[in-house]
Amino acid sequence: MFSFEFMQNAYLAGTLIAIVSGIMGVFVVARNMPFMTHTLSEIGFAGAAFGIFIGWTPLNGMLAFTTVSSILVGELSGAVESRRESVISAISGLFIGLGILFLSLSNKNSSYATSILFGSVIGISHQEVVQMAILSVLVLVVLFFIFRNLKDDSFDAVGAKTNHIHSSLISIIFLVLLAFSVSVAAQIVGSLLIFVLLTLPAASSKYFAHTVIQMMLLAIAFAIFGVWFGLYLGYVTNWPVTFFIASIEAVIYGSALIYNSIANKSR
Amino acid sequence: MSETLISVEDLSLSFPNHQVLSDLTFKVQRGEFLGVIGENGVGKTTLIRVILNQLKPSAGRIKIKNGLKIGYVPQFRNVDVEYPLSIEDFISLNFTGIKLPWLSRKEKQKIQTVIKQVNLEHISKRPLGLASGGEKQKAYLAQALINDPDLLILDESTASLDPNTKRELLDVVLRLNKALGLTIIFVSHDMQVIHEYPDHFLWLTKNGYTAGPISELHNDSKEGEYV
Numbered sequence: 001m002f003s004f005e006f007m008q009n010a011y012l013a014g015t016l017i018a019i020v021s022g023i024m025g026v027f028v029v030a031r032n033m034p035f036m037t038h039t040l041s042e043i044g045f046a047g048a049a050f051g052i053f054i055g056w057t058p059l060n061g062m063l064a065f066t067t068v069s070s071i072l073v074g075e076l077s078g079a080v081e082s083r084r085e086s087v088i089s090a091i092s093g094l095f096i097g098l099g100i101l102f103l104s105l106s107n108k109n110s111s112y113a114t115s116i117l118f119g120s121v122i123g124i125s126h127q128e129v130v131q132m133a134i135l136s137v138l139v140l141v142v143l144f145f146i147f148r149n150l151k152d153d154s155f156d157a158v159g160a161k162t163n164h165i166h167s168s169l170i171s172i173i174f175l176v177l178l179a180f181s182v183s184v185a186a187q188i189v190g191s192l193l194i195f196v197l198l199t200l201p202a203a204s205s206k207y208f209a210h211t212v213i214q215m216m217l218l219a220i221a222f223a224i225f226g227v228w229f230g231l232y233l234g235y236v237t238n239w240p241v242t243f244f245i246a247s248i249e250a251v252i253y254g255s256a257l258i259y260n261s262i263a264n265k266s267r
Numbered sequence: 268m269s270e271t272l273i274s275v276e277d278l279s280l281s282f283p284n285h286q287v288l289s290d291l292t293f294k295v296q297r298g299e300f301l302g303v304i305g306e307n308g309v310g311k312t313t314l315i316r317v318i319l320n321q322l323k324p325s326a327g328r329i330k331i332k333n334g335l336k337i338g339y340v341p342q343f344r345n346v347d348v349e350y351p352l353s354i355e356d357f358i359s360l361n362f363t364g365i366k367l368p369w370l371s372r373k374e375k376q377k378i379q380t381v382i383k384q385v386n387l388e389h390i391s392k393r394p395l396g397l398a399s400g401g402e403k404q405k406a407y408l409a410q411a412l413i414n415d416p417d418l419l420i421l422d423e424s425t426a427s428l429d430p431n432t433k434r435e436l437l438d439v440v441l442r443l444n445k446a447l448g449l450t451i452i453f454v455s456h457d458m459q460v461i462h463e464y465p466d467h468f469l470w471l472t473k474n475g476y477t478a479g480p481i482s483e484l485h486n487d488s489k490e491g492e493y494v
Contacts (some may be wrong), residue, residue, distance in 0.1 A: 020282035148362060158345060209351035210351055210352060210394050
């Protein structure tokens with residue numbers, strides 16, 4: 001299996017994605033942002049389509065769109081709770097529409113759309129792996145420096161205010177990091193299934209681990225397991241890798257919920 | 268011997284539609300246990316926010332001792348039953364700043380010290396989301412203690428607790444006050460515990476305020492609207 005260069009690239013990229021998603025996911029879940037993350041990935045779809053339209057790589061188009069819009073989306077979805085879901089629907093709809101428009105204008109066939117929306121393993125070149133690695137390292141380095149303040153702001157927003165943490169600055173930095181992570185993760189699971197790596201592993205980890213660092217390690221483990229096993233099953237069966245990764249992560253999350261309800265009963 | 272930590276003079280604060288605090292004058296000395304009492308809406312939390320420098324007074328002055336370290340336990344927290352962090356890790360959240368992600372040995376020791384101070388040793392590894400109301404308040408208190416404050420502000424910390432748990436928490440606070448000389452501002456609308464624990468009071472009402480040593484509160488409260 002590893003004699004094929006595309007499989008090597010896929011495993012390399014998948015591992016990077018799993019690490020970044022596991023770590024970022026813990027904050028996504030703590031900050032209650034799974035849907036906001038999903039919206040970013042839909043914006044990413046429009047960006048990728050735009051990239052194809054003007055002759056960039058899909059990853060660059062995605063990065064451009066998600067980074068610029070992440071802050072805007074953050075501001076909008078910070079609005080009144082009751083309005084939030086509608087605002088997110090409007091943004092998602094608008095950007096998916098734009099994505100379809102760019103794809104149709106660029107005269108590319110529909111397989112392009114499928115690979116952006118649902119991910120593609122074969123499409124990842126060595127050069128893209130290098131770019132993803134650079135982005136991942138960048139995300140991790142920034143996280144390293146803001147870790148303590150981000151942790152306080154994410155897990156105890158009320159307390160963070162009294163610690164004089166600049167909450168809106170932390171939010172903006174986090175959203176930009178999230179835009180990078182979404183763009184990187186979308187390369188393998190596709191923009192429609194960002195949840196699968198940026199939310200589910202972290203959401204599962206919180207039922208087993210009770211410190212932020214333990215949650216991160218466990219979320220990385222869940223994500224890596226899903227990606228590696230999914231790639232393998234995809235290779236063997238020739239079925240879509242995304243299907244396997246999504247199923248594995250969903251099963252892990254389901255098991256975590258069952259474990260939790262059993263543990264609660266016996267308490 | 269006594270040292271003034273906070274000195275408030277003729278302080279007033281009004282929001283666009285209404286006046287909340289007017290011509291308030293009082294002092295907080297080091298080592299004091301001050302109970303701030305009053306009905307909902309008279310400006311207790313507003314006063315705290317002025318002390319925390321989150322609000323500016325409309326008139327008057329507030330002087331806070333240079334370099335005074337304040338530990339604040341806010342009234343509301345977003346901690347639901349699925350909140351994952353252990354009590355220990357929750358307490359560590361207050362170690363903020365641009366530092367290494369993991370805790371130093373000194374920081375770990377400090378966490379164990381404050382956990383002992385609030386009597387949570389037996390459940391320090393349990394998720395905070397599964398702790399009882401009283402245990403949660405103790406964890407919030409421990410978190411506020413982590414940076415060695417001179418002054419501890421408790422905003423309605425006992426509001427949702429049953430009488431026994433309330434006393435358990437306030438016994439801990441009183442011990443911190445007596446043994447460590449920690450200055451306390453305790454905000455509450457519960458007249459009974461204000462009589463029992465603090466040594467001074469500040470009673471805010473819609474029309475003004477009274478303040479003084481706790482022995483003077485007793486007579487007032489009989490005439491007042493409180494039971």
